Amino acid sequence: MTDGYYSSKKTDDICEDVCGQQASRVGLTMSRLRCMLRGFDLKTLFFVFVFIPVFIFGIYLHGQKISYFLRPLWESPPKPFIKIPHYYHENVTMERLCKLHGWGIRESPRRVFDAVLFSTEEDILTIRWKELYPFITQFVLLESNSTFTGLPKPLFFASNRHKFKFVEPRLTYGMIGGRFKKGENPFVEEAYQRVALDQLLRIAGIEDDDLLIMSDVDEIPSAHTINLLRWCDDIPPILHLQLRNYLYSFEYYVDNNSWRASVHQYKSGKTRYAHYRQTDLLFSDAGWHCSFCFRYIRDFIFKMKAYSHYDRVRFSHYLNPKRIQDVICKGADLFDMLPEEYTFKEIIGKMGPVPHSYSAVHLPAYLLNNSEKYKYLLPGNCRREGG
Numbered sequence: 001m002t003d004g005y006y007s008s009k010k011t012d013d014i015c016e017d018v019c020g021q022q023a024s025r026v027g028l029t030m031s032r033l034r035c036m037l038r039g040f041d042l043k044t045l046f047f048v049f050v051f052i053p054v055f056i057f058g059i060y061l062h063g064q065k066i067s068y069f070l071r072p073l074w075e076s077p078p079k080p081f082i083k084i085p086h087y088y089h090e091n092v093t094m095e096r097l098c099k100l101h102g103w104g105i106r107e108s109p110r111r112v113f114d115a116v117l118f119s120t121e122e123d124i125l126t127i128r129w130k131e132l133y134p135f136i137t138q139f140v141l142l143e144s145n146s147t148f149t150g151l152p153k154p155l156f157f158a159s160n161r162h163k164f165k166f167v168e169p170r171l172t173y174g175m176i177g178g179r180f181k182k183g184e185n186p187f188v189e190e191a192y193q194r195v196a197l198d199q200l201l202r203i204a205g206i207e208d209d210d211l212l213i214m215s216d217v218d219e220i221p222s223a224h225t226i227n228l229l230r231w232c233d234d235i236p237p238i239l240h241l242q243l244r245n246y247l248y249s250f251e252y253y254v255d256n257n258s259w260r261a262s263v264h265q266y267k268s269g270k271t272r273y274a275h276y277r278q279t280d281l282l283f284s285d286a287g288w289h290c291s292f293c294f295r296y297i298r299d300f301i302f303k304m305k306a307y308s309h310y311d312r313v314r315f316s317h318y319l320n321p322k323r324i325q326d327v328i329c330k331g332a333d334l335f336d337m338l339p340e341e342y343t344f345k346e347i348i349g350k351m352g353p354v355p356h357s358y359s360a361v362h363l364p365a366y367l368l369n370n371s372e373k374y375k376y377l378l379p380g381n382c383r384r385e386g387g
Contacts, residue, residue, distance in 0.1 A: 072343050081240065081259065081282035088224050094231050104233035111137040112211045112230050113266075115201055115273060117193055118143040118157050119306065120299055121217045123374060124290060125157075128220045129167055130366035132213075135226045138204045139167045142197045146178020147306035148186040153178075172204035186307070190275075197273045206266050214273055215261030219243055220364065221287040229263055237265045238279040241286035248292055250363055251379040252331045252354040258289035288364065292334065295376055296385050297321045304334065312337065321386060329382040331356065 087100040098105045114136050118125065129139060143157050155175060157164075164171070176196045179189065206212065211230055213221060221241055229235055243258040259282055264271050294300055301319050304312075312335040317323060327334055331354035339350035358379045360368065367374050375381050 071341070072347070077343070078277070079280065081242075082280050083242070084236075084239070084281060084283050086225070086284040086286060088228070090224075094228070097228055098232040101228075101232065101235075103235055106231055106233045109135075109227075109230040110209060110211050110265075111207075112213065112226060113138050113140055113201060113204060113206050114213045115140040115197055115204075116142075116215070116217050117190075117197060118217060119147070119153070120156050120302060121294070122156065122160055122163070123295055123377075124218050124220075124293055126163070127364050127367050127374070128217060129164070131220060131223050131364045132226060133167065135223060135230060136170065137210070138170050138172055138206075140172045140174075140197070140200055140204045142174045142176060142193065142200050144176045144178050144193055146180055146189065148190045148193075149306055150178065150180050150182045150184065150186075150189065151306055152180070153306065172200060174200040174203070194273045194275065201273070208266060208268055210266045212264045212266045212271065212273075213261070214264065214275065215241070216275070218291055218293060219258065219261040219287070219289045221261060221263070222364075225283070225286040226263070235265070236279070236281050237267075239263050239281050239283045240277070240279060242282050242284050243287045243289040244285070246288060246290045246293070247331065247354055248328050249377045249379075249382070250288075250290065250293075250360060250367075251357055251382065253357040253359075254354055255350075256285070261287070261289070290377070293377060294384070297324055298386075300324050300328075300334070300384075325384060328384060 084101070087097055092100075095105045112135055114129075114132055116125070116128075118141050129136075141157060143155055145153055145155060147153050157173070158175065161173070174196070176193060179192065181189070201212070211226075213226070215221065219241075220243075225241065229239070239262060240259045241261040241263065242256055243261055244256050245254040245258045246252055247254050259277075260275050262278060263283075264278075292300060292303065294303070301321070301324070304319060313319065314335075318335065324334065332352075339347050341347045341350065356379070360378055367377060371378060376384060
C-alpha cells in the first residue's frame with residue numbers, strides 16, 4: 001500500500017498455492033499435472049482417459065466385424081444370376097432330360113476335362129474324382145511347392161500319388177515352382193498358378209468343343225450334372241454351377257449360394273482358367289461345396305495360414321488347436337467374422353453358428369459307400385484328429 005493506494009493482484013488459488021511452492025521432484029510433477037488438468041471436469045477426464053482408449057481398443061478387436069456389418073452402406077450387391085432350372089431323375093431318359101432343359105441330344109457325348117489346383121485336400125479330391133470318374137476324359141491336376149501366401153509347401157499329391165491309381169491312365173499331372181515373394185498379394189500367386197494350369201490343359205490334349213470344369217477341389221459338381229452337359233446339344237458356352245454350401249462337413253449346411261465353379265465349352269485362344277464370374281447364367285442345384293472339410297486339425301491350421309485370405313487370421317490364438325476344434329463343433333466361424341452379405345436382412349439372418357443338419361440325402365455316392373472311412377464328413381461327427 002502506497003499513498004493510500006492499495007494494489008491487489010488476484011492469483012490462481014491452485015497453481016499459486018501448489019506450483020509456487022518448493023517441493024520434491026515427485027511433488028512438483030504431480031503439482032504441474034494438477035495445474036494442467038485445472039478446468040477439466042470429471043466427465044471430460046472420463047471421456048479422454050477411459051472412453052476413447054476403450055473405443056480404440058474395440059475398433060482394433062472388432063473393426064472387421066463393424067466393416068462387414070456396414071457393408072450394405074458402401075457396396076451394392078452384384079447383378080443377380082439368371083438361374084436355369086435343373087431337371088433330373090435316374091429313371092428319366094437322357095433324351096427327355098435334355099428336352100426338359102430346352103436342349104437337343106447329341107449322337108455321342110462330348111469329352112470332359114476336370115482341372116484343379118491342388119493343395120492338401122486328399123480326401124475331398126478322392127471323393128470328387130470318384131464322383132466324376134465315369135464321365136471324365138482327362139483329370140488335370142497342378143500343384144506347387146509354394147502356398148498362395150509364399151510359404152514352402154510339400155508336394156502332397158506327388159507323395160500320395162499311389163493312392164490315386166484308379167485315375168492314373170487318365171491323369172495329367174504338373175508341378176510348378178513357387179516364386180516365394182513374401183508380402184505380395186496372395187491373389188497374384190494364385191493367378192500365376194491358374195495361368196500355368198492353362199498350359200497344362202493344352203498338354204493334356206484339350207480341343208475345341210470339349211467341356212472344361214473350372215473349380216476348386218472342394219467344389220464338386222454332381223456326376224449327373226456333368227453327364228447331362230456332355231450329352232445335351234445347344235447348351236450355353238459357359239455355365240456357372242450353383243452348389244450347396246457346406247462348412248467343415250456335410251453336417252453344416254450354409255446355403256446354396258456357391259457359384260464360382262463353372263463348365264465351359266473350350267475355345268482355343270479364348271478360354272482361360274479362372275475362378276471369378278464369367279457369365280450371368282447359373283445352373284441350379286449342380287453339386288456340393290464343402291469348405292474347410294478336413295480330417296486333421298493341422299490341415300485347418302495350414303489352410304488358414306496358406307490360402308489367399310490369410311489376412312483374416314488377425315490374432316495368433318485363432319490358430320490354437322483347441323479353439324479350432326471348439327469352433328468346428330459349434331459350427332461357428334474360424335475367423336470370427338460376420339457373414340459376407342449385401343443386405344442387413346441377410347447379415348442378421350446368418351449371424352451366429354451354422355445350424356446342425358442331420359440329413360445325408362443327395363450326397364456323393366462314394367462318400368456314403370465309404371462312410372466309416374469318411375465318418376468325420378457326415379452328420380454327428382464333429383471331432384477331428386489332432387495329428
